[in-house]
Amino acid sequence: MSFLEIKDIRKKIGNVEILKGINIDLEKGGFLVLVGPSGCGKSTLLNAIAGLLPPSSGDIVIDGQVVTDLHPSKRDIAMVFQSYALYPNMTVEENIAFALEMRGVDKAAREAAVKQVAKTLQIEHLLKRRPSQLSGGQRQRVAMGRALVRQPRVFLFDEPLSNLDAKLRVEVRAEIKALHQNTHATIVYVTHDQIEAMTLASKIVVLKEGTVQQVGAPSEIYNRPANLFVADFMGSPAMNMLKGNVVSSDGAQAIALFGNENVKVAMPPSVTKSLADGKEIILGLRPEAITDTGLLDPQVRSVAQIEADVTMVEPTGSDTFVTGRLDGASFTARTRADVHVSVGQKFPFAFNLDKAVVFDPETTGRID
Missing domain, CATH: 2.40.50.140 (Nucleic acid-binding proteins)
Structure with missing residues (x-):
């Protein structure tokens, strides 16, 4: 049974239709990557799942619950942005614990949760530092820790590696993959980088101009592209x-x-x-x-x-x-x-x- 269902999602902004009837399903613990060129609608779709941008029509279902009209705070979703969005006046420990504090989790439970997440992401030695004292890769790990500590139903990643240099992208990409393997979290990940898509996903959705071109496992997308666009877009060098x-x-x-x-x-x-x-x-x-x-x-x-x-x-x-x-x-x-x-x-x-x-x-x- 599908854990996340996207049913005929459409989004119009003015007279422009950004999403044109998107249908996707993802099993619990799956890693779904939305990939496509700039302007294809992948970030718009991610924001619709998060509740930050309501769709014009269609439904979003999480674990059997229709969340289309739910406020983002009630969807039990955590989002990791490309800009990290850390609080500069807080330490790493405080940044990670903040969401739990807002939920009224007691101090002892917060500390235990932060300690466990920091161990998973190998940032225990950074807990007393502030964001300004961290590298880009370390900041991204902290942003991931802040999402992970909440144990949400779905994680959303919006091009989280785009601000990192080439070497760091490879390192953090490997950490995200290891995180998924260790936690079995349900993840929806947006990127324009087809290498990220191929290495991370259990399922890839290739988008073009607001429409789904192909849905499948990485090997299927790569070896059996549905059309010329997918064949040309996926792979470096191109087919x-x-x-x-x-x-x-x-x-x-x-x-x-x-x-x-x-x-x-x-x-x-x-x-x-x-x-x-x-x-x-x-x-x-x-x-x-x-x-x-x-x-x-x-x-x-x-x-x-x-x-x-x-x-x-x-x-x-x-x-x-x-x-x-x-x-x-x-x-x-x-x-x-x-x-x-x-x-x-x-x-x-x-x-x-x-x-x-x-x-x-x-x-x-x-x-x-």
Whole structure:
């Protein structure tokens, strides 16, 4: 049974519809990440769940209780903001304990709760400091502690890592994941960073212009994107989108890439239905599905080897990204770190068609 239910939520501001019929459900203890570009409606939806921005229509249900019209203070929700929102005149201990004090919790119980939360977040040594004496990562941990100490029904995170530098983002992201694993809290998390979404979520919702593009587990979103928008938005580097046409080859259907019948690949196993000859399609392949032959998984059932001109080589340490160009179209491959390749040469790329997905350029949807 769903613990959090978002039922046909719509929000209009003036004549502009920000949310256009959002339907999502989340099990108890789940980690839901709302992801999408700026202006897609993810923060508006989070504020609607919190009660800070009432929806124009639809319902929000928490643990079987309709909370759509409840005041934020009565929803038993804790929110962590990107700006930390700590009281500068209070110590860390006082900041964390403040919500309990407002609820009338006695001093001994407050101290015990703060001590437990501080231990969980490894900030026991910071309890007597004030926010001005803390780093950005420490302040974010305190903001998390202030939410955690209340033991709410739902935690809401509004881009909590956006003010941190790259190294701190990785560290605090790992702490949030560990916090969820240790507490089994129900979390709704907003970000525009697809790496955060992939690493943290048990369920991802991809939003675009106030509509849900796809809902699913991280692996499903990444490997089986529902449409071209999701395929392009999720993943870094982005999925390669190679134009082609359906052709018949040796009694089976194949794809002539870039409209060139001399560059054909077998129809990927993911496409189970017959397509009309000549139909335009887009072949989607993640960079790791295009590689050098030495890195290719020996278990691959369907593979094509295509020689293309190398236009860029980007070593990253653990591997190397190579940009290939064929018939005027470019693609990015992920190869071994020690692969011998240089700009200007022709290089044999291995296309792992087991991991390919095919899209209809007219509807933008995935073809199964």
